[in-house]
Amino acid sequence: MELLAALEQQLHTLDTAGLRRRRRIADTACHAHMRVDGREIIGFASNDYLGLAAHPRLVEALAEGAARYGAGSGGSHLLGGHSRAHAQAEEDLAAFSGGFSSAPRALFFSTGYMANLAVISALADRDATIFSDALNHASLIDGARLSRATVQVYPHLDLHSLEQQLNACTSATKLIVSDGVFSMDGDLAPIAALVALAERHHAWLVIDDAHGFGVLGQGRGIVQQAAVRSSNLIYIGTLGKAAGVAGAFAIAHETLIEWLVQRARPYIFTTAAPPAVAYAVSASLALIASAEGDTRRQRLALSIARVREILKRTPWQAIDSHTAIQPLVIGGNQATLALAHAIDAQGLWVPAIRPPTVPLGSSRLRISLSAAHTDADLERLDAALHSVSELAA
Ligand SMILES: *Cc1c(COP(=O)(O)O)cnc(C)c1O
Numbered sequence: 001m002e003l004l005a006a007l008e009q010q011l012h013t014l015d016t017a018g019l020r021r022r023r024r025i026a027d028t029a030c031h032a033h034m035r036v037d038g039r040e041i042i043g044f045a046s047n048d049y050l051g052l053a054a055h056p057r058l059v060e061a062l063a064e065g066a067a068r069y070g071a072g073s074g075g076s077h078l079l080g081g082h083s084r085a086h087a088q089a090e091e092d093l094a095a096f097s098g099g100f101s102s103a104p105r106a107l108f109f110s111t112g113y114m115a116n117l118a119v120i121s122a123l124a125d126r127d128a129t130i131f132s133d134a135l136n137h138a139s140l141i142d143g144a145r146l147s148r149a150t151v152q153v154y155p156h157l158d159l160h161s162l163e164q165q166l167n168a169c170t171s172a173t174k175l176i177v178s179d180g181v182f183s184m185d186g187d188l189a190p191i192a193a194l195v196a197l198a199e200r201h202h203a204w205l206v207i208d209d210a211h212g213f214g215v216l217g218q219g220r221g222i223v224q225q226a227a228v229r230s231s232n233l234i235y236i237g238t239l240g241k242a243a244g245v246a247g248a249f250a251i252a253h254e255t256l257i258e259w260l261v262q263r264a265r266p267y268i269f270t271t272a273a274p275p276a277v278a279y280a281v282s283a284s285l286a287l288i289a290s291a292e293g294d295t296r297r298q299r300l301a302l303s304i305a306r307v308r309e310i311l312k313r314t315p316w317q318a319i320d321s322h323t324a325i326q327p328l329v330i331g332g333n334q335a336t337l338a339l340a341h342a343i344d345a346q347g348l349w350v351p352a353i354r355p356p357t358v359p360l361g362s363s364r365l366r367i368s369l370s371a372a373h374t375d376a377d378l379e380r381l382d383a384a385l386h387s388v389s390e391l392a393a
Helices: 002-016 057-067 083-096 112-123 139-147 159-168 190-199 222-225 254-263 275-288 290-312 333-344 375-392
Strands: 033-036 039-043 104-109 129-133 150-154 174-180 206-209 232-236 246-251 325-331 363-368
Touching: 039 375, 057 083, 057 129, 057 159, 057 275, 083 104, 083 246, 083 275, 104 254, 112 139, 112 174, 112 206, 112 232, 112 254, 129 159, 139 174, 139 206, 150 159, 150 222, 150 232, 150 290, 159 174, 159 190, 174 190, 190 206, 190 222, 206 290, 246 254, 290 325, 290 375, 333 363, 333 375
Parallel strands: 129 150, 129 174, 174 206, 206 232
Antiparallel strands: 033 039, 104 246, 232 246, 325 363
């Protein structure tokens, strides 16, 4: 009982600090309008940026994939679990987003978290140095820890500091890692400048584009949008956000991908995702690349512009983001939670993001937009923010 009592005590500490998280239960598919915890709500919490998570064509592809390949893969990729559906998805991904490499190849993973662990730990060892943006996603941080390399954190987007750190570094292996679109701020990494730095310093550059793939660069992602070419680049995209399915991928020069297949432990020692998931990913790529994908991206762009205006009129600090991630920085945990609750009472789900996801004192409401949001949904958001700002005044 002593062990449990110690945990109870720590959970209580989370409560009093406004840091206890709670899972809500969705009774319907992920969409702008859903039933959550038994109530109809308008959701501004998901990463389903193109509104594809419940698209009939993807639901159908998942069923067709399961009919062809069964429910489970049955094994790891190197021991029987690698199906034709996985191989096809990898070919489709490399053809779609691999234009930055002279010989692109893609590797499919079950999750983005594992893709980041795999790539970083396979490229960096104890003798390497990893240069990491201060606001990088937890999975990049954990990948660096797994590698046991020396980690140097540079201030967010501060390429001058990064270059100074690179100049002073004597490691033979150097790895620069950065989010493409930063997940809690919605701002963008300067891809062309990072590529130039990486090449000048003979460093690998890992870009985690979890929030850009499917949206930026006609859906091809932030690296394609930047129109750079480099064999130093490893592009990581996830498939559970804009693509509406699940999984992730890395694209790089074929030699690097072959190294991952041989050496990346988070790739090798896990069961392959169900082939049906890979089958649905190929269907999602076709949608993302189609005219319907363009229409959905245009709709999303209009919503982003509208919400930027809405946020400017609140008493809080909006972060200058042109992506679907629109944060409103409140500051304290309790104040952020109180606002999220007041907004929730009006039938809108806008999550309160708190440490350790964001730095202490920068707790925020994070509004995530989707192509599925209508003008009426955005007007409801405007009205809700307006009424809670009167509460705060
Ligand atoms: C969501 C996310 C991941 C993890 O991807 P999953 O497929 O959800 O495991 C990695 N990096 C960033 C920046 C993310 O936002």
